[in-house]
Amino acid sequence: MPMAGLTGSDLMRHFQTVTDPYTGESWAAIAAIKPDWTILHAHEADEAGNVQIYGAKYDDILKAKAAAHVLVTCERLIPVAQTAAHPERTDLPGFLVDAVVEVPKGAWPHSCEGEYGYDEAFFRRYLAAAAGPDDAYRAFVAEVVGQ
Amino acid sequence: MSFTTPDIMACAISRLLRDGEIAFFGLASPLVMVSTLLAKATHAPNLTFLSIPGSINPVLDRLPTSTVDSALLKGSTGIFPLSEIFDLSARGRLDTAFLSGVQIDGRGRINMSAIGPYEQPKVRLPGGAGSALLLPTARRTILWRTRHDPRTFVEQLDFVTASGNVAWVITPLCLFGRDGVGNLYVHSIHPGVTPEQVVKATGFPVAVDADTLVTPAPTPAELDALSRIDPENVRAAEF
Numbered sequence: 220m221p222m223a224g225l226t227g228s229d230l231m232r233h234f235q236t237v238t239d240p241y242t243g244e245s246w247a248a249i250a251a252i253k254p255d256w257t258i259l260h261a262h263e264a265d266e267a268g269n270v271q272i273y274g275a276k277y278d279d280i281l282k283a284k285a286a287a288h289v290l291v292t293c294e295r296l297i298p299v300a301q302t303a304a305h306p307e308r309t310d311l312p313g314f315l316v317d318a319v320v321e322v323p324k325g326a327w328p329h330s331c332e333g334e335y336g337y338d339e340a341f342f343r344r345y346l347a348a349a350a351g352p353d354d355a356y357r358a359f360v361a362e363v364v365g366q
Numbered sequence: 367m368s369f370t371t372p373d374i375m376a377c378a379i380s381r382l383l384r385d386g387e388i389a390f391f392g393l394a395s396p397l398v399m400v401s402t403l404l405a406k407a408t409h410a411p412n413l414t415f416l417s418i419p420g421s422i423n424p425v426l427d428r429l430p431t432s433t434v435d436s437a438l439l440k441g442s443t444g445i446f447p448l449s450e451i452f453d454l455s456a457r458g459r460l461d462t463a464f465l466s467g468v469q470i471d472g473r474g475r476i477n478m479s480a481i482g483p484y485e486q487p488k489v490r491l492p493g494g495a496g497s498a499l500l501l502p503t504a505r506r507t508i509l510w511r512t513r514h515d516p517r518t519f520v521e522q523l524d525f526v527t528a529s530g531n532v533a534w535v536i537t538p539l540c541l542f543g544r545d546g547v548g549n550l551y552v553h554s555i556h557p558g559v560t561p562e563q564v565v566k567a568t569g570f571p572v573a574v575d576a577d578t579l580v581t582p583a584p585t586p587a588e589l590d591a592l593s594r595i596d597p598e599n600v601r602a603a604e605f
Contacts, residue, residue, distance in 0.1 A: 222456075222499060223455075223456035223457075223499065223502075223503050224455075224456065224498060224499035224500065224501070224502045224503045224530075225498050225499060225502065226502045226529070226530070227475070227502065227526065227528075227529030227530060228494075228498040228526055228527060228528050228529060229479075229484070229525050229526040229527070230479075230494070230498050230527065274419075274436055274439055274445075275419035275420055275421075275436040275439055275445065275447075276420070276445070276447060277418070277419070277420075277447065277448070278447070278448060278449065281449055330435075330436065332436040332439070337435075
């Protein structure tokens with residue numbers, strides 16, 4: 220894909236350029252990323268896979284549309300009729316979604332806007348464990364994954 | 367009136383912003399977030415500022431330390447996501463981008479990629495996070511760094527992650543401008559900083575002497591606005 224910018228960057232050692240056939244301008248050509256799966260967490264999704272994210276969406280929708288398969292976890296599973304009452308709120312249509320799992324607090328230890336903030340105390344524990352000896356870190360991981 | 371290094375840097379950044387322009391700051395930018403709010407509260411009420419969560423001119427009652435926090439959406443009048451910000455910049459409509467670099471050279475180029483050889487680095491850095499796309503396309507970029515020493519301001523970058531339209535560089539010691547041929551020069555040194563300190567802390571040659579301008583100290587009105595906007599001193603979080 221052609222991209223504006225990147226001129227004067229050593230990153231161009233790793234990229235090719237293409238010429239715009241209409242203007243003759245040169246563009247950096249970046250290979251598209253095609254993930255096998257995108258996994259994202261949303262506020263609500265219905266049984267048909269329609270997804271609604273409230274507030275900041277960051278790059279979630281782009282990532283989902285780039286992937287061959289999409290797995291969505293959500294705070295709440297809602298009826299399709301509720302989605303259909305406000306179709307303009309659907310960020311990702313169900314036909315692009317492979318599976319939906321209801322996982323309340325599924326973004327933890329990160330935040331889910333309007334539901335809960337990021338768990339700062341947990342991240343501080345993680346940082347301390349990651350900076351510590353290997354066995355202490357492994358014990359920390361076992362404790363978290365076992366939760 | 368007493369002030370801190372974050373105060374003078376916030377004021378210096380704020381004064382560079384122009385009324386009516388469109389500005390963007392990214393992640394890990396609490397100092398710039400406060401500076402932008404200061405500009406909007408003082409001389410630039412019609413400034414539009416964008417952020418990673420996609421906020422447009424949010425009205426924040428409590429400032430987050432993380433500038434990717436969705437708390438930045440509070441009072442936002444719309445959502446303009448990051449992909450749209452890159453498009454805006456690509457078509458020449460982003461007036462000011464705020465970026466930084468682990469290393470910065472005398473031409474305002476930045477390294478965010480690696481210390482040592484790129485293929486076998488001594489330290490692998492986090493990467494440019496899009497700065498290679500924004501630096502050449504934003505109408506101007508303001509760099510800031512809360513550390514000013516010869517390891518940061520270097521003669522030669524280990525890797526040029528991004529190069530482009532840098533107009534200003536703000537540090538705890540001084541404000542660099544960029545001259546007609548693209549080299550950084552010391553525009554002003556902050557109050558209390560000596561020319562020798564700046565020369566010693568900078569890895570590339572700089573011309574600075576007793577005649578160099580001094581960055582105006584924060585005014586009482588600016589300090590008053592800062593304490594109102596940022597009572598919890600989030601602007602100091604990067605130091």
